[in-house]
Amino acid sequence: MKKKIKKIGIITRDCAGINAAIRAVVRASYRAGFKTTGIIRGYEGLIENNTIELNPRSVSGIINRGGTILKTARAKQFRYRKGQKQAVKTLESNNIDALVVIGGNGSLTGASILSSQYSVPVVGIPATIDNDINGVAMSIGADTSLNVALGALDKIRDTATSLERIFVVEVMGRDCGYIALRAGLAGGCEDVILPEKKLDIKEISKEISEGNIKGKKSWIVVVAEGKAKAADIAKKITKLTGLETREVVLGHIQRGGRPTAYDRILAARYGYHAIELIEKGQTGRCVTLRDDKLSAIPLSKAIKKKDIEVNSYYKLIKILT
Numbered sequence: 630m631k632k633k634i635k636k637i638g639i640i641t642r643d644c645a646g647i648n649a650a651i652r653a654v655v656r657a658s659y660r661a662g663f664k665t666t667g668i669i670r671g672y673e674g675l676i677e678n679n680t681i682e683l684n685p686r687s688v689s690g691i692i693n694r695g696g697t698i699l700k701t702a703r704a705k706q707f708r709y710r711k712g713q714k715q716a717v718k719t720l721e722s723n724n725i726d727a728l729v730v731i732g733g734n735g736s737l738t739g740a741s742i743l744s745s746q747y748s749v750p751v752v753g754i755p756a757t758i759d760n761d762i763n764g765v766a767m768s769i770g771a772d773t774s775l776n777v778a779l780g781a782l783d784k785i786r787d788t789a790t791s792l793e794r795i796f797v798v799e800v801m802g803r804d805c806g807y808i809a810l811r812a813g814l815a816g817g818c819e820d821v822i823l824p825e826k827k828l829d830i831k832e833i834s835k836e837i838s839e840g841n842i843k844g845k846k847s848w849i850v851v852v853a854e855g856k857a858k859a860a861d862i863a864k865k866i867t868k869l870t871g872l873e874t875r876e877v878v879l880g881h882i883q884r885g886g887r888p889t890a891y892d893r894i895l896a897a898r899y900g901y902h903a904i905e906l907i908e909k910g911q912t913g914r915c916v917t918l919r920d921d922k923l924s925a926i927p928l929s930k931a932i933k934k935k936d937i938e939v940n941s942y943y944k945l946i947k948i949l950t
Contacts, residue, residue, distance in 0.1 A: 640672065648691040649692045649769075661904055661907075667683045671732075675719050677719075695885045744928055758773075761804065766917065769896050773887075794875060795850070798852070798878075801881075805853075806826075825939045826939060826943065830866070859878055
């Protein structure tokens with residue numbers, strides 16, 4: 630006989646929309662008759678028994694805030710059995726019967742371990758700026774991050790045009806070129822460098838030189854950080870073209886900021902559905918949308934590598950340059 634669920638624990642990583650998801654989970658839990666406990670600093674806090682009780686009042690006024698009120702940290706100890714067993718002990722000592730994990734690949738991998746190896750009832754909520762969760766069309770935080778990057782590119786475009794200069798803009802994306810690809814297309818950029826495509830710096834430089842001869846004096850290349858560094862690309866372009874090239878690294882501004890309306894709504898829907906799944910005993914799953922309807926997939930599927938559509942978007946960028 631399955632244990633009756635009375636208390637839900639919440640673990641988070643950080644990106645815009647996380648607080649909106651926490652709010653949704655806490656308030657949906659309250660409606661379902663569950664208590665909620667926040668785990669401070671993610672899996673590290675779970676190992677160290679760093680918790681805080683949450684209620685509908687304690688999550689008031691956070692829907693528009695970036696980051697996470699629960700803080701977060703990478704927990705090297707959780708990679709090993711000793712740390713995992715200590716995490717389970719914390720759940721038991723706090724009478725936490727089920728867990729909602731809000732985060733990306735690493736967080737959901739931890740959720741999958743707790744579910745499959747320790748029989749902890751877990752539901753994952755995808756939240757990552759890279760939008761690289763397998764089987765998930767859209768993760769919380771991706772829309773906000775994309776719009777932050779796009780806003781920066783629009784400003785850089787003003788300077789590039791005025792000064793007739795080449796810019797290489799580095800955006801986040803360790804293994805996935807989602808932000809670079811979408812921001813590059815939406816920002817009217819001339820080229821993108823992605824983890825998913827072979828880098829041909831000679832071809833890019835040739836296009837820049839030929840464009841310069843024809844009178845195109847400004848150029849923006851967007852590069853995903855996992856493929857190359859903006860400074861290195863800028864130096865190579867200058868060497869191959871003889872044209873002044875500047876680099877800009879957007880960095881962690883892409884992880885913060887007020888979540889967009891899309892991310893707030895997505896967080897609300899995902900948070901509510903996570904509690905629905907727990908009520909029904911459908912754990913070991915990750916929430917998602919299918920044709921804009923709430924659904925769920927196994928955590929074991931969600932943590933596999935996601936293949937994103939690159940070629941059609943990249944083709945558009947080159948056609949519209």
